[in-house]
Amino acid sequence: MDHKDVFAALQMVCSDVILALNGSRSNSSNADATDRLLGVMRQIQEHGRAVEPLITGFTAVYHHFDLDAQTPGNGYRTLVKVVHSCVTNILQKARYIASNYSGAFFRMDHNMAEMEAYCSALCQLRALLYLAQILLNDNAHGQLYSQEQGGLSERFVEEYTSMHKACFYGRCLGFQFSPSLRPFLQTVVISMVSFGENYKKQQTGLGIAALSFFTSGKYVVDPELRGTEFERITQNLDMQFWKTFWNLTETGLLSSLTRIASTVVQVNVILTIPAVCLSLPLASDPSLSVSVNPPVAHWGPGPVKVRLISHTLRQGQDSAELLALSRPEGPQLYLPGGFSRQTAPLSPGLLIHFHGGGFVAQTSKSHENYLKSWSKDLNAPILSVDYSLAPEAPFPRALEECFYAYCWALKNCHLLGSTAERVCLVGDSAGGNLCITVSMRAMSLCVRVPDGIVAAYPATLLTTDASPSRLLTLIDPLLPLSVLYKCIDAYAGSSCHSVQPAQQIDTLTALGQDTVKLLTNFTQGATNWFQNLLEPKAAAASSSSTIPSNGPSPSKSHSVAKPQEVQEYPENFEPLRSRCLVDIHTPCTPIMKNPFVSPLLAPDSLLKGLPPVHIVASALDALLDDSVMFAKKLRNINQPVTLTVVEDLPHGFLSLFQLSKETQEASDICVKRIREVFQLEEQPADQRQPGLS
Template identity: 70%
Template sequence: MDWGAVFISLEAVCEENMTALSSLPNFPYGDASERLVTCMSKIQAHGHALEPVVSCFTAVYHHYDFDSDTPGNGYRTLVKVLHSCLLHIIQKGRYIASNCHGAFFRADHNASEMEAYCSALCQLRALLYLAQRLLHDNDHGQLYSLQDGELSRRFVREYTSMHKACFYGRCLGFQFSPTLRPFLQTVVISMVSFGERYGKQQSGLGTAAFSLLSSGKYVIDPELRGVEFERITQNLDMNFWKSFWNLTESELLSGLACIASNLVQVNLTLTIPPETLHLPLASDPKLFAPVSPPVAHWGPGPVHLRLISYELREGQDSEKLLEFTRTDTPPISVSLLSFGAKKRPPSPWLLVHFHGGGFVAQTSKSHENYLKSWSRDLNVPILSVDYSLAPEAPFPRALEECFYAYCWALKNCHLLGSTAERVCLAGDSAGGNLCITVSMRAMACGVRVPDGIMAAYPATLLTTDASPSRLLTLIDPLLPLGVLSKCLNAYAGMDCQMVQPTEGTTTLSALGRDTALLISDLTMGASNWIQSFLPAEVIGSLSLSHRRSLGNETDQRSVSPCSLDFSSGPRDYPEGFEPLRSERLAVIQTTCSPIVNNPFVSPLLAPEELLRGLPPVHLVASSLDALLDDSVMFAKKLRDMGQPVTLRVVEDLPHGFLSLSGLAKETQVASDICVERIREVFQQKTTPLCTQVTTPFKDQTFGSLSK
């Protein structure tokens, strides 16, 4: 990327516009020409200040990549986003300079467009200054500031007051693939329309209908859309997000998705009763380990699953399997079975899937579209787990249910149309986290470990610690920090009553103090429960691992030609510069519960003893995802341990791109990459089971081992 040419072009466009606009008559343009001249002058000043800052990052950001063949980290992303913004400004500036004297030139419209991008450029400049602070204060090669809690707190404080509406109005989605921008606009408009009626006494259908009618004003007025979206993402409660995200599972939308998705012969919904399982030990198949059903928070309960198979295979229409079918949906494609669809022999492969949704929303139904495609492309049965969701079911309930479902699948693979010679775990976002932690749990219990993991944009650090990619939460329409923190806190079971709500916004005030205290007690007990089956030396090393900033003990600092001098104190911005501030402060509750440091919650913080022996881990991340650094640092940690790991970073896509795989060519290509990684797991040479695991940990929950 020739940054010198970019800044030369920006300077030329600014000068050309100021010269051309200064000669415009007052009529019919009014003050629009003055607004444009002022705006171009500000953009020019931002460009002069940003040029040395960009040089700072381009000189060193390669040190933070996973390897030379995988360029990707938060510092690169921030520079990439700045590049996109500047290219939009240059393109728009050239249009204005060429057409400002024309009879049909819309001066007010173009002034508003340029002012929006000028505001975005100002805020991006602030983010780059904050990233310089991270670059200066973090250890060499480290993307997270775990050693400096104050740095992360300052990042959160900056987020609460910085103006963000400019990124959700006229500039919405400028950093993403052009084919996705109309979709992002639809999502944002739908969200603000839905939020306008949220909390009022109206049926879900009535709210949706009113939202459809009121959405027009947010199309006509991008500034209003941006302001309202900023309010929603900063201050509406978790119930709003659960309601909005679960709209994808409404009968209308899910019906439309089914029409557009691939047809499969098997689509079963199952309910597995809470019964103790007995699985052979991986180290000695003559011995068996009992696996208890999920018990956290409310005792033993069933686990809900969905079986998807492109072809009907032996066992999938058996009476034994149909005993587990739930009654809320038809258990199988009756039309195909009634015509005697030919049954195929069991597949040697089995894919176990954990869906995303921030641990708080959605089910396998939301992810059916790409799962059906995967079943077709891989010709493999897929078992997707509908684990219980937070905040009603905080950690470790989801982990317990996913692990139990995995063990049940191993024991009953013949009912699923598979011999399970090769088993792969796959998941996205929160589901990627569960893929890793379920595998860690399997090692701890001594049962068979899956043959591989494919985790797409996984959340491996469930804290609000700052990293360069997490600075993107200030501009990301799909994963703002306010939403991310609510999801993390919900999974950790934090007391939502501790947050003082902003006046006039909907909150979780309906939760009583006694309920909140109960949740807090339960989650503390859950943390103690997980630690009960860790060796003492592993527990003692957890805090040390946290202090060592992801295992890197070096005190070496990255050397960079940064334009700011941080040696004198915590000054984040140069003199004379301040980012734009919002009139309404965001309410962000930092994730301070000790549970988030549990290795089964944040595997990035896990000591090597808990990660050694993991199967090959294939990570697929996006360069524009706020969680990019989670994948980069986790991949580095596994590589440095000698664990098999791959990382692929795709371009120009947001967090959650798998759910968008049918909307654009780029998202489909990314989904195909995930499929290829899963296929690698299935086709790799088989490793003897005795070499796949380490000595099982003592587990008082599962009891003693028995023959």
């Protein structure tokens, strides 16, 4: 449906509801709720009238920001899409009210609360459209990022801090995503707020998780409380909380449950690569060699952990040389039931994987479900690197370890079950960044570059510059702006005062140590942004808020003191304001503009010679504009690049590939790109191996 038709329908259905409710007010048993709903419907009409010309303006020009006519996708398109989704939900609920308001089973209070929540969401989206309009006016033609010093980037942080966000995490949670994923997102948010509530209590990591399970019920029945608590957590709790929460999926119990549903493989072992100097042939002249030193940043030479996954046991994978480096995972070594001991020949392809997690959390275990499926689909071994994590190991430790593991794999491919005739680097989010920067480093040292890169929703610009897609961090339950900045700050090393050598310990032990460290050194471990909680101005601003404890009501005032007014809002409009006012620490260090941190800022000389880059992004990802602009930059210097933009999925969709048809299809796109790098023929759909065994 055309957006003009959508907004015309919105005005009409709101008028229908208003007319119907006015006619029944005298007979209503809940007059207060009826009056509030009438006020909400009028406010929705007003927001609709204001938003429609903004949407018209964006739809007239947003195609100029696409990679090309065949690849529609950029942050302006996404904002329009999100507003359209919000209005569509309002239409559905309003039509239900108009048709059923007089029914015996109609719940006025519930429907009033639903419409209030979506009215609040539409109000906040209207504010984002005004901010995006500033970007559109200020930026150069086709430029998605505002790289002006200060400007909207700083103003957006100020707005993010003070703008009400809880409405996007309560009744409206995940309205912009595929319906099949909304129950999962609700589970994640409920788990997070329950975990945050119990985090400071004297429990182990699993103990906190168990306690959170019993306290989560109130967040299920009270969406407003859930939204308010989620907003508080995302702005207040420090990096150690996020590391521990994200790593819960790697505890023994949860990882065992996910392993039950995953593809069975013959090889799944942890390898410890010793820290020795490697000698590799020069890419330009194999008769000469170049030395590659082990990673040394921050604490000197140290080993690197990797995980080898192979659906089929291949030559070299059972050799004594590899077994000396290996530690099997789980009760099985190589041969689960139903597999023979016979080894298959070496595969011509080798997949080297760098996992996501914002540079601060997770390991290969968090990603092994889709890697097992890929190993089966591609009939190739996969080496996934467990690089050291920030803030204990900021840049460049992770890059050094990934590059060293890549070089070791090239030199020892025969042990991994491959001839390495075709090598593909693949990574998601932070891992996508590392795929690109590892290839840049290989070119710099004249080492063989991979034959291709497949990067899923990569982070290519680790600065605080604003873009239309990054405005989505106001509403994204998986990547809020405050958490994104914490990850950038940790990887850049801004808040890292001292580091210790990385210990080679299992994930559950690491989780327990992280928890104990937070509980025993809470004040020492508090980072710069958390210290702002103690400032009197934050406490004073919080006490002056007029937002009631049960969440925002569009019929009441929400204005509070802001750090700085955004003058571009119309005089008669003000977004809803939060009662949780905390200054967000904005990372600021020259390292963020290092091309090996932010490859989007790399000079052409560092990008020329990269292998073909295949980017798979999501239209609803806050990092979408990273992918679009990086693809544009590569194309402008005649580097081979493809960009695929999938719809209706959040950041991190690869880790969700078993949850829905849409995430499985997105995973299949990545597999298709890897097959292109391996120069394999596309497997017919009726012969493709299923993701589950």
